[in-house]
Amino acid sequence: MDTEYIISSCPSTLKVFPAIFCIFLGLFSLQLYFRNTSKAITYWIFFGTIPSLVWNSNRLSEWFSEVFGLLGKDSFYLDGPVFPKLRYLVTCHPQNIEYILKTNFNNFPKGEDFREVFDILGDGIFNADSDRWRLQRKMAHAGFASREFKTLVSNTSQKVVEEQLVPFLAHVAEQGFSVDFQNVCSRIAFDITVSVIFGRYENYLSIELPSHELAEAGDDAQEAILYRHTQPKFLWKLMRMIGIGTEKKLKKAHKSAQKFIEDYITQKRNDLLAGVTTYDLLSTYIKALEDETSVVSSLPKKDIFLRDEMINFWVAGRDTITSGLTWFFWLVSKTPAVETKILEELKLVSSSSNREQETGCTDKWPCIFDTEDLKGLVYLHAAFCESLRLYPPLPFNRKSVVEKDQLPDGSKVTPGLEIILSFYSVGRMPWIWGEDCLEFKPERWIAENGKLITEPTSKYFPFNIGPRTCVGKDISFTQMKSVAAAVLFNFHVEVVKGHHVCVKPYVNLHMKNGLKVNIKKRSM
Numbered sequence: 013m014d015t016e017y018i019i020s021s022c023p024s025t026l027k028v029f030p031a032i033f034c035i036f037l038g039l040f041s042l043q044l045y046f047r048n049t050s051k052a053i054t055y056w057i058f059f060g061t062i063p064s065l066v067w068n069s070n071r072l073s074e075w076f077s078e079v080f081g082l083l084g085k086d087s088f089y090l091d092g093p094v095f096p097k098l099r100y101l102v103t104c105h106p107q108n109i110e111y112i113l114k115t116n117f118n119n120f121p122k123g124e125d126f127r128e129v130f131d132i133l134g135d136g137i138f139n140a141d142s143d144r145w146r147l148q149r150k151m152a153h154a155g156f157a158s159r160e161f162k163t164l165v166s167n168t169s170q171k172v173v174e175e176q177l178v179p180f181l182a183h184v185a186e187q188g189f190s191v192d193f194q195n196v197c198s199r200i201a202f203d204i205t206v207s208v209i210f211g212r213y214e215n216y217l218s219i220e221l222p223s224h225e226l227a228e229a230g231d232d233a234q235e236a237i238l239y240r241h242t243q244p245k246f247l248w249k250l251m252r253m254i255g256i257g258t259e260k261k262l263k264k265a266h267k268s269a270q271k272f273i274e275d276y277i278t279q280k281r282n283d284l285l286a287g288v289t290t291y292d293l294l295s296t297y298i299k300a301l302e303d304e305t306s307v308v309s310s311l312p313k314k315d316i317f318l319r320d321e322m323i324n325f326w327v328a329g330r331d332t333i334t335s336g337l338t339w340f341f342w343l344v345s346k347t348p349a350v351e352t353k354i355l356e357e358l359k360l361v362s363s364s365s366n367r368e369q370e371t372g373c374t375d376k377w378p379c380i381f382d383t384e385d386l387k388g389l390v391y392l393h394a395a396f397c398e399s400l401r402l403y404p405p406l407p408f409n410r411k412s413v414v415e416k417d418q419l420p421d422g423s424k425v426t427p428g429l430e431i432i433l434s435f436y437s438v439g440r441m442p443w444i445w446g447e448d449c450l451e452f453k454p455e456r457w458i459a460e461n462g463k464l465i466t467e468p469t470s471k472y473f474p475f476n477i478g479p480r481t482c483v484g485k486d487i488s489f490t491q492m493k494s495v496a497a498a499v500l501f502n503f504h505v506e507v508v509k510g511h512h513v514c515v516k517p518y519v520n521l522h523m524k525n526g527l528k529v530n531i532k533k534r535s536m
């Protein structure tokens with residue numbers, strides 16, 4: 013074919029080419045449509061499953077569970093628009109999850125997409141992969157495992173519960189008005205988290221229900237990040253470039269959070285220079301970064317690292333504890349048999365002879381439990397394991413793929429595909445947890461000898477598993493048990509009749525309408 017011919021036939025080529033392209037696109041989409049459409053999930057011509065994804069974006073966790081249930085299997089693909097190509101594998105298959113998070117961990121990093129969506133976490137541990145992550149993990153592990161830090165966690169939880177939570181609830185009980193318990197949990201989680209990370213008491217839970225710029229920045233950021241999860245990348249990037257909508261809100265929230273944390277860091281440096289001894293995470297990190305023998309001393313841009321790491325810890329702690337507590341109280345309030353057993357256990361601990369001598373707890377109101385008491389609360393611990401199974405604060409995790417691989421259930425994964433691990437759905441499949449999987453049964457976690465069962469970890473992922481297991485798992489139980497023991501023993505929490513509980517579209521699993529409750533004082 014000579015050049016002259018090509019030029020002379022150009023106008024008709026220009027007409028024919030789009031037509032050929034459209035026919036190809038149509039055939040390809042039809043093939044996709046006929047191959048995949050089922051009752052469980054609709055594949056649309058040209059758009060794949062993206063319309064279904066967008067349609068269900070405000071109830072992703074529930075939608076995934078419905079699709080798994082209808083398909084009767086633990087994995088399915090979500091195909092994006094034909095052009096550009098987007099593909100997800102959604103799975104709740106326990107062996108797949110174990111393979112991705114543990115057995116072949118190195119093949120499934122967080123990846124670039126994760127970092128883009130969560131860019132506000134900067135250089136922090138959640139966004140890190142490979143060697144950089146290993147270094148940060150080592151550092152975090154050392155901080156969380158220290159005896160002094162664990163003591164600080166117990167003391168601060170007890171202090172915040174005694175000085176803020178109990179007086180606040182006593183006030184609500186006296187006034188007789190109803191209160192949004194999710195808001196109470198969010199405020200107490202904020203105060204507890206800020207106290208262990210920054211060594212500060214912000215009194216965000218107090219009778220006046222004050223506003224707090226850092227807490228509000230966190231809420232705004234969550235909303236915008238969820239939007240990024242459910243919209244095509246080009247759309248939110250365009251919004252970010254122009255500075256409109258949720259992206260505008262996110263930018264403001266990010267700046268505000270950074271400024272707040274930078275101020276905390278400056279004040280902490282001054283305290284340390286003045287010789288104040290503290291064991292909160294911020295102090296530990298400042299000291300380590302200044303110590304030339306420390307593993308993190310070689311890190312570049314130390315100030316940015318310090319700020320971003322603290323933002324990561326704060327985000328990691330606050331919203332998970334809020335979610336863990338709120339769903340727990342709701343489940344307990346609607347399961348009186350469980351509440352009775354928790355109270356019996358608390359009564360036993362509160363009236364143990366040693367304790368009575370030390371605190372005289374049975375005679376006085378309110379009764380606050382300390383770390384030693386909490387260790388003995390097996391049934392309460394089991395109740396938390398069970399509520400986290402049904403309502404994991406982080407309902408899913410995302411992973412990318414480095415090399416072509418096949419998962420234990422036979423699903424094929426290739427680079428470019430994103431894998432969504434649906435922790436929420438794992439706890440809700442009858443073939444994984446039994447026909448009674450939707451029932452709240454702490455007994456699932458207690459062996460015949462009365463000890464806690466740890467075996468179901470092969471199908472239990474609320475804290476992740478493998479090398480990236482949550483570093484805050486132990487402190488979470490201390491904090492949540494400390495709050496739950498004090499609240500249940502001293503108050504009766506009753507959900508307002510007719511209040512509708514449903515899941516909020518958020519990165520963390522929160523309640524859309526909050527949790528409206530009435531509080532009454534309880535004397536045991």
Ligand code: HEM
Nearest residue numbers: 137328329332333336405406474475476480482483484488
């Ligand atoms: C009920 C409470 C909690 C739950 C259910 C929970 C759950 C999780 C999950 C699922 C992950 C993995 C996330 C991912 O890979 O993207 C994680 C990681 C992490 N969690 Fe938690 N978390 C809780 C509380 C906390 C607390 C209180 C802290 C600290 C203040 C904390 C600190 C972290 C950190 C630093 C990581 C990152 C670990 C890494 O990437 O190596 N978590 N958590």
